[in-house]
C-alpha cells in the first residue's frame with residue numbers, strides 16, 4: 196500500500212482541511228447548541244462535490260469510473276476534525292449511491308442523492324424490525340430510536356443481514372412516523388426517531404455480500420471521522436496543557452499528562468493508518484473486506500478515549516461548555532453505537 | 546467490618562434507595578435536560594430528614610451528647626451511613642444528589658474549624674426557607690479561575706481593617722454558587738505566610754461586595770448548580786474568620802483534611818452511578834434477544850457485565866473501608882484517595898461499556914446510561930482530580946512529590 200498521498204489526494208486533503216477550518220469550525224458550537232446546521236454550510240458542502248461525487252454522470256452526478264474510498268477517508272478525517280455531527284450529514288448517501296449506480300435503475304433516487312436535501316440515511320437492522328417481503332417490495336414494522344441526519348434527508352435505507360430478512364430496503368422518509376430525537380450526541384445532525392408501521396419498502400438487493408460491503412464502506416468513512424475528531428480533541432488538550440499553569444509549571448510538563456497525550460497520539464496515528472489501509476482495501480476489492488470492521492471498532496475506542504482524556508486534561512474547564520472538548524466527549528458516544536452496538540457486532544461475528 | 550450487616554446502615558440504605566427510586570429518578574431527566582435545580586426534591590428531602598448539612602448536625606448533636614458518644618460499646622458509623630446513603634442517592638441521579646447534599650461541603654469546614662458561635666450561626670442561617678421560598682443552600686468557595694489543583698496558589702485576598710476583613714477575588718465552578726444563602730470562602734490573609742496564610746471566612750448572602758456570577762453549562766450533573774462567585778471589597782466581621790482561636794491549625798492544611806473527610810462520600814456517588822448504568826444494562830441484556838438467545842446468554846455480554854460487577858464491588862469495599870477508618874478515628878487520607886480514584890475509574894469505564902452494549906438505544910433522548918456516562922466524568926475532576934489523588938497516594942505510600 197502507498198502511504199504518500201497522490202496529487203489528487205493531497206488536493207482533497209487541503210481543500211477539506213481548509214473547509215473544515217474556515218467554514219465548519221467557527222459554526223460548530225452554535226450548531227450544537229441550536230441543534231441544526233446552517234443551510235449555507237450544507238450548500239457549501241454540496242459545492243465541494245459532496246453527495247454528487249458518488250452519483251454516476253448518467254444520473255446527474257460527477258462520478259466517472261471508480262470511486263475512491265481513500266479520498267473519502269481523507270476528507271472524512273477533516274470533517275470529523277471539524278464536527279462529528281456535520282461530518283455525518285456531509286457523508287450521507289454515498290454508499291447507497293454507489294450501490295444504486297451499480298445495480299442500475301433507480302435513477303429517480305440517484306438524482307436525489309446528488310443533492311443535500313434529497314440524500315439518504317443508512318441504518319442497520321439490529322434484529323428489532325419485523326420485515327415482510329412481498330415480491331420486490333416489503334412491509335417494515337418497528338422503529339429506530341435516533342437516526343442521525345434524518346431531518347435533512349429524503350430517503351431511509353435499511354441494511355438487514357438478519358436471517359430470513361436479508362435485504363437492502365429503501366423507504367421514503369415521508370412515509371415514516373418522524374419526531375425529533377435530538378439528544379446529547381451529534382446534536383447538529385438532525386436526529387429523528389423513525390417509526391415504521393408496516394411501511395412500504397422497495398427491496399434494492401438481497402445480496403448479503405453486497406449489503407455487507409455497503410456497511411463496510413460506511414464503517415470506513417465513520418472510522419475516518421472518528422479519528423479526525425480524536426485528533427481535534429488531543430490538539431485542543433495539548434494546546435491547553437501548554438498554557439495552563441498549576442504548581443508553577445505548565446501542566447503539560449507533568450509526566451502523567453504528557454503520557455496521556457502521547458498515548459492518544461500514538462492511537463490516533465495508528466488509527467489513521469488503519470483507516471487509510473481499510474479504505475485502500477475497499478478500493479482494491481469489490482466484495483466484502485476484512486479491515487473495515489476493525490477500523491470502526493478501533494477508531495470508536497480511540498475517539499472515546501481521546502475525548503474523555505481531553506476533558507480530564509482541561510480539568511474543571513473540560514466539564515463546562517466554554518471549551519470544545521465537552522462537546523467532543525458527548526459526540527464520542529455515537530461513533531460507538533452507529534450501525535448497531537459493538538457488542539452486537541462481536542456476538543454476530545462469533 | 547460489619548457494614549453490610551449493620552441494621553442501621555441497611556435501614557438507611559433502604560430509605561435512601563426508596564427516595565432515589567421514587568422521587569429522584571422521575572425528576573432527574575427534566576433537570577438534566579433543562580439544567581434546573583430540583584428545588585422541589587430538595588424540599589422533600591429536607592422534610593424526610595435527608596439533611597443538607599449533615600456534618601454540622603452531627604457536631605451539634607455530639608456537643609450535647611459527649612458522654613454517650615464516648616461509650617465505646619456503641620459502634621460509630623456516621624461516615625459509613627453517609628457513604629451508604631450517598632451511593633443510593635447518586636444511583637437515583639448524581640446531579641440531583643449533589644443538589645441535595647452539596648451544602649455539606651461548606652458545612653464540613655464549619656464543623657471542623659468553626660467556633661461554637663460560628664456553628665450556631667451557620668445552622669441558624671441555613672434554617673427555614675430563603676426569600677424565594679426555597680430550601681437554603683451553602684457553598685464552599687475554594688477554586689479560582691487560575692487555581693484548581695494547586696490550592697496554595699489562591700489569588701483571592703483578605704485584608705485586615707480594624708475589626709473586619711475585606712475580601713477581593715473571584716471563585717470559579719462553585720457548587721450552589723449562584724443561590725447559596727451562606728458561603729465559606731477561602732482567601733490569602735498574608736502572602737508572606739504562603740499556604741498557612743490561607744483562611745476560611747463565613748460570608749452571608751447579601752453582604753455588600755459578594756456578587757454571584759455566571760452559571761456554567763456542564764456536560765453532566767446538570768441538576769447541581771455550578772457558578773462563579775466574585776468578591777469586590779467584601780467586608781466581613783472578624784468573627785467570621787474560621788479557626789481564629791487556633792491560628793496555627795485553621796489554615797490550608799485543615800482545608801485539605803476537610804476534603805479528605807468528604808472524599809469517601811464523593812467516591813460513593815461514583816459507585817452509585819456505575820451501579821445505575823450496570824443495572825439498567827443488565828435488564829436490557831436480560832430482555833433483548835440476539836440470534837435466538839438473550840443477550841446475557843452470550844458470553845461476550847455476560848463476561849462484560851461480570852467484569853463491571855467486579856469493579857463496582859471493589860470500589861464499594863474500598864470506600865467503605867475509608868469510611869470505617871474514619872468512624873474508628875484511624876487516619877484515612879490514603880484510603881480515601883484510593884477509594885475515590887478507584888470509584889472514579891469504575892464509573893467512567895462501566896458507563897462507557899454499558900453504552901457499547903446498549904447500542905443506539907443509548908442515543909435516545911433521556912437515556913439513563915448516556916446521562917450516567919456524562920455525570921460520571923466529574924468524579925475524576927472535582928474534589929481532587931484523578932492525577933491529584935495519585936499524587937496523594939504516592940506521597941503517602943513512598944513519600945515522593947513526583948512531577
Ligand SMILES: Cc1cc2nc3c(=O)[nH]c(=O)nc-3n(C[C@H](O)[C@H](O)[C@H](O)COP(=O)(O)OP(=O)(O)OC[C@H]3O[C@@H](n4cnc5c(N)ncnc54)[C@H](O)[C@@H]3O)c2cc1C
Nearest residue numbers: 446449507508510511685687688693694718720928930932
Ligand atoms: C461541576 C463542578 C463542581 C465544582 N464544585 C466546586 C466547589 O463547590 N467548590 C470549589 O472550591 N471548587 C469546585 N470545583 C472545582 C474543582 O475542584 C476543580 O475543577 C478541580 O480541583 C480541578 O482544578 P482545575 O479545574 O483548575 O484543573 P487544573 O488544576 O488546572 O488541572 C488540569 C489538569 O492538570 C492536571 N494536573 C494538575 N496538577 C497536576 C500535577 N501536579 N500532576 C499531574 N497532573 C496535574 C489535573 O489532574 C487535570 O487533569 C468544581 C468543579 C466542577 C467541574
